Amino acid sequence: MNPSLLSTVPGHPPAQGRFFVFVQIAMILAIITGLELLIIFLPFPKPLLIGGLVLLSAVKFLFVIFFFMHLRWDKLLLTCVFFIGLVLGGGTLWALVSLFGATASVPLSSLP
């Protein structure tokens, strides 16, 4: 396809400017990873730690898909297609963990 395709999406930075955006994001990702490594050793209550880890991972995740993978500058359709998979995958994960976490599902060998 022609290289000027990039410039047909309104409001995106020119290819030169993207270089710096990418590097900055990479630095943010590195810092967040460091933060994650730090907080697991802190004596906060469990729900807070779990919430924090999930949030930090989600931030990394979203940075990569919207910037490195371009979704921010692409047509909305691609974001929708991907999020269908993400929502179904995440929903299935949540449902399975809930199902197996229910009292009725505790295996006999794990009972006290």
Place this chain on the structure above:
Amino acid sequence: MAEAPAKSAFTGHDQPAGAKSFILFRRPTAKTGLVAWLTTVDHKKIGMLYGFFAACFFLLGGVEALLIRTQLLVPNNHFVSAHFYSELFTMHGTTMIFLAVMPLNAAFFNLLVPIQIGARDVAFPRLNAFSLWVFVAGAIILNAGWFLKAGAPAAGWFGYAPLTSKTFTPDISADLWTVGLQVLGVSSIVASLNFIATIVNLRAPGLTMMRLPVFTWMALITSFLIIMAMPSIAIALVEVIFDRHFGTNFFEVSNGGQPILWQHLFWIFGHPEVYILILPAMGYISEILPTFSRRPLFGYPIVVFSGAMIGFIGFGVWSHHMFTTGMGTVATSAFALATMAIAVPTGVKIFNWIGTLWGGHLRMRPPMLFALGFIWLFMMGGFSGVMHSAAPADSQQHNSYFVVAHFHYVLIGGSTFALLAAIHYWFPKFFGRTINEFWGKVSFWVIFVGFNTTFFPMHFLGLNGMPRRTWTYDANMGWNEGNFISSLGAYLLGLGILIYLAAAVWSYFRGEKAGPDPWDARTLEWSIPSPPPEYNFAVIPTVHARDAWWYEKSHPAEIAREKSAHARDEAAHGGIHLPDQSWYPLVAAAGLLTAGLCFAHDNFVGAIAGGAILFAGIYLWSLEGPGGYHVHPETPADAASH
């Protein structure tokens, strides 16, 4: 319509004239004969190949069913051994679902979708061929067991753990089943990715999403369902394969595994799978009813939206197959409610179909008969389904013949009747001849009576306690009459199918010739000759409204002007461009077949060799490029006419 193929050296880039690049294999150019079929990338040929293989497997699955029904004809029968009976019901289910109905739907996706959207082929023609040949590979792996000492798979079409573990199925029948299904999964996912790209990107100018034929919409939704559901069974199969070949503990209770996980992962795939089987059927019906009622589809946006809703909610109901496994009150209620909710969009579609018929000028041709049969029989299947959704009632129905009755009403009464309608309806388009009307109607009635005779008694057999998958039953259970009638019905149903097929085959050779639009229909495929030329459309149409062909028929002058203008454009651009044929999809599929068969036999050297062939096939395929050549329809007048 004759065309003068003008083969150019066009490979998309500056090349010396006449130089065609070849990588290992010279690019095939045969238009007839075996090579033409093996290397085709034409969606129409691929669709016919899918249909041909699927029809063969449909017959095989039918034979397996008749053997089952013969075994159950009378109490304590010994027509087949118990183990062979297990192989029969396993392979009947697996064959009908994966090797008959799914590929028949794939056949129609291939044949119809590009033409309905005004395109010349799918987005990735070689990938399309790859899907077909990988399907054949999977079919071979699944059925290889019939020729081996181990025998065919015998653990049920849903292969519950731990029956599929090495402890309980030491022979390779379970390996053939798991590896075969895995390979079929690859075929389905790749084909669906192709159709998503095609439907989204290759629509003719003016064809907005809300002007798409309903069948194409259903194809799109089904493709999304396939790519989202198949990964779950892929993982489940990986876990069983690893347990069997590498000694992992996914379903090994002694080391912390839980077999119930298989059930969850399987049904996370398995439930959307049944919507994968029925949504295309709803698509065919949504095309056929308007044509034979001479009215547009009632409530098009709602029908489309309901289809999407069914697809989406379908991912949230899987544990209704597991109501009796003790998941706890909350989980059971949640899935029961979600299952009841799915009945709503389904019912909405039925009301819309009835709305289409209401006040229409009905023509009772064979496709219409099958379509009307579909509405009624699918509805009955839906009723028994909603009865299942009440978890307490399901405790009685689960694993009984009531379930068998339910799913055959939706899968035969639903999917199969719709497919039979579709074959009748589109036969003239792709073969240029209509199926004999009289014998078509006879086959409908024989099938209808035979089907109901077979499966209606099963509701009562189930409620009276007859369990599924039982080899024999005692004479004092009260099940004798039901089984006897059911088996007689099965023979009648088999006869009906034979009449249908015989009529179709006879008509292929001697049927009345058909023009482009024998039914006075509404969608774009009826605007091109029967059978269609290689390039489908001489001139890519511009779509002005829903039911594009109906609009073209009502506005002939406007359309004629448009077409001659576009024809001049196409000719100025060098003619119609078509992709070249290729050996590599076949080569890559052969690699996957080798790898699968060898792996199932624990032959890792062979598996790696197969993998290497697969990789080489794909790499050379990518280096070969799509290539292409030009075709010129004879005259602009020719091009503009139908």
Place this chain on the structure above:
Amino acid sequence: MSSPAATASLDHPLAPPTATGIPNKKILLWAFLASDCMFFGTLISTHLVYRLHPPPGNPVPTQIFNIELTSFSTFILLMSSLMMALAVNAIHRGNLRSMRSSLLVTILFGLIFLGCQVFEFNDFVFDKHVTITNSIFGSTFFTLTGTHGTHVAIGVLWLALMYIRSFKPAGASGGGWVGRAVVHLLVFAATAVLSLYSLYHLVHAVLAGGAAWATVTGFLTADLAPVLGALAGLGALRWLGRAHGPVDFDARNADDVESMGLYWHFVDIVWIVIFTAVYLLEYVFPAAH
């Protein structure tokens, strides 16, 4: 990796653009990634489900994990994503040299990630006695991270093939160039394997004998052949990678590189989820679980 105009549907330079304006390959890949979300979702679910009520005797992950190593490999993978994005950016601007070097660094980082995984697996199996067969944790952990590692390996292969493809001479056709490409690939593979092998043994030697010159010289005498092989391979790659005249690869191939980049980034984001769900969360829950 096909000829430039192949990025257009049905390959006609004057064919109507796609109905959405998005190239076919891009939409194919995003749909595939959505599907892969379900694939990894169910696999991660399996692992998490089996962590809810582990049987007695199941290994305790926090006693096995080397979180520093895993953090390092996570960081490397994130940086490889950066390099991939830069490679795509470079080819969009038509800068072939920059694209090639970014691709090489991406491949390098991907290989380092794989090397860390190999190290970790060996550590678990031989030192910690956690295998894929002797516990449920071993089964789910190795299958999940192994599947991810396989995705990374496929990505590295794809990157190498794309890199090699960028050397196709303009006007080439037929067997000659393909033969050279295959040689290039084999040299690549051999160099990668020998380099990783050497590095791996060097690391083991240092861990065993401390960071001293004696350790390094000891290692070199023991494992001279693979080290020399790796160096020779690097030299051969240098030679194969020299500019040779005009090539059939430019900004019109950007879509192919971008699609490959999407796959690579996806493999990275799956790792982000795995790092949190499989590694970090274990430290939040009490050990005697």
